[in-house]
Amino acid sequence: MLILATSISGSGRKEYLKEFEKFAAKHRKKVKIYYVGEMIFTQAEKAGIKITKENVLNSNPNVLHALRSAVFENISANAEKDQKENDLIIISFHSFFYWKKIFSRAFDKLSLGKIKPEMFLTFINRSEDIENELNSRAQWKSEKLSNTEILLWQNVEAEVTASWADFADKPFYVVPVKQSISTLYKLVFCPQxxxxxxxxxxxxxxxxxxxxxxxxxxxxxxxxxxxxxxxxxxxxxxxxxxxxxxxxxxxxxxxxxxxxxxxxxxxxxxxxxxxxxxxxxxxxxxxxxxxxxxxxxxxxxxxxxxxxxxxxxxxxxxxxxxxxxxxxxxxxxxxxx
The missing domain is CATH 3.40.50.450 (Rossmann fold)
Known part of the structure; x- marks a missing residue:
């Protein structure tokens, strides 16, 4: 099974997925997770493009588009092998960013067209917790996002991902990161x-x-x-x-x-x-x-x-x-x- 999972920055998605991977392994299920954000930095280094975590969202959109496309090309190239070697593959990334008071797409149709997810997820969290997390990061501290802006960003993230699921005629779930890890496990491995x-x-x-x-x-x-x-x-x-x-x-x-x-x-x-x-x-x-x-x-x-x-x-x-x-x-x- 292939799952596409989104969330906004600071939501705790990555932490939840890492715990989920351990939990699944404990129950003899092999999970492979692609963290697209981390892969973009790796791809940039290979291409000799200098970007930093603090200023990556200031990069030219065409540069980010090219890097993201290369990442999804690599994921797509390994899809058949991944499906054979794993019980579950998760592609984790953002659908939108909210930067300099602007909603900016973090996807493109060519990248999404390369994958065929069987389920879509959006992880969410309490806006106060996200606000605290973002304010602790050098990248986001200067943005000074309000509680209202975070709630609206999270709403956009979920609705965009839900629309992808609708177009693909696949199930979509919003999963609070404070839900038990077993929630996602049962959704995926215990559909009954x-x-x-x-x-x-x-x-x-x-x-x-x-x-x-x-x-x-x-x-x-x-x-x-x-x-x-x-x-x-x-x-x-x-x-x-x-x-x-x-x-x-x-x-x-x-x-x-x-x-x-x-x-x-x-x-x-x-x-x-x-x-x-x-x-x-x-x-x-x-x-x-x-x-x-x-x-x-x-x-x-x-x-x-x-x-x-x-x-x-x-x-x-x-x-x-x-x-x-x-x-x-x-x-x-x-x-x-």
């Missing part, structure tokens, strides 16, 4: 395990015991499914009121409704207690009206009609829910260490 989105009240929960229940529930759920957990990329609160920047709120809605729910086959909502949650209601409705299976674990037999209407199955306890998975669906837990 369904990807699900887990929804839960967060904003109005105050009791630590309820958050602990959510954590415990998701950990157990992940034994049966490939779970996408919005907590892994949850951003801080946005300022409210007229004239305030609502980018954080808007991006949160886009991420959960139009990325994570869209890529999942089921949405499973879990309430550790009776709580008000406009977010969960909207997520249930989005999943329900886009033909997803929607299951709800709710601690009261009679909840709001606006909660119970948008679900296909209702469970009144965790025990009832997990008993259904084991006894009715005959699912067996898979523990990947």
């Amino acid at each position: 395990i369904e990807p699900v989105y887990v929804s839960m009240p967060m904003t109005h929960l105050k009791n630590k015991k309820d958050f602990d229940k959510i954590k415990k529930f998701i950990k157990k759920l992940d034994l049966y499914y490939t779970v996408f957990d919005p907590r892994t990329v949850e951003v801080g609160p946005a300022p409210t009121g007229q004239g305030k920047d609502m980018t954080v709120f808007h991006q949160t809605v886009c991420r959960d409704l139009y990325w994570l729910i869209k890529q999942s086959r089921k949405t499973i909502a879990y309430f550790p207690c009776v709580a008000n949650s406009p977010g969960v209601i909207n997520e249930l409705r989005e999943a329900y009206e886009t033909s997803k299976d929607v299951w709800l674990i709710y601690p009261e037999k009679e909840g709001s009609p606006f909660i119970t209407y948008f679900c296909g199955k209702l469970f009144n306890s965790e025990n009832e829910f997990f008993a259904y998975l084991k006894d009715q669906l005959k699912l067996k837990p898979l523990k990947l260490d």
Whole structure:
């Protein structure tokens, strides 16, 4: 299998993929990863072209285009051999850069035309974490990217990659880098395990015991499914009121409704207690009206009609829910260490 994986700078993509490579090897799967950015510097050195990490994005676009094309030519030339020698090949690079307040393409049709990915990914992270990482790098420190700019750049990265997947008629996933490494492993090597989105009240929960229940529930759920957990990329609160920047709120809605729910086959909502949650209601409705299976674990037999209407199955306890998975669906837990 060949995967094309993108992300913006400072997202933690490379660190995630290196851990994934080790994890896969532990489970006797051989993975080869092409880091296109590093390969461009190697190609430049071979060609006698001087570029530095700090100033590479100041280079003439035609020079970068030529170097990138040479890199993809090399990847393409080794494709048949790579497929025979590895269980998985990942090509890791950027679709866009945001430099000097300009979105600049980091791809070209000739390079993309040389490869035939069977899956597309975009890795994402909390904008605050990306901001901290970029500010620690000499290359990006002077750019002084705001939280809003990072969120918009990350949005562009995901949407462009999703469009490639649509044109190729292949699956696309947004993967938060704080998800378990097993998330990507199951997507690739255990396709029979369904990807699900887990929804839960967060904003109005105050009791630590309820958050602990959510954590415990998701950990157990992940034994049966490939779970996408919005907590892994949850951003801080946005300022409210007229004239305030609502980018954080808007991006949160886009991420959960139009990325994570869209890529999942089921949405499973879990309430550790009776709580008000406009977010969960909207997520249930989005999943329900886009033909997803929607299951709800709710601690009261009679909840709001606006909660119970948008679900296909209702469970009144965790025990009832997990008993259904084991006894009715005959699912067996898979523990990947």
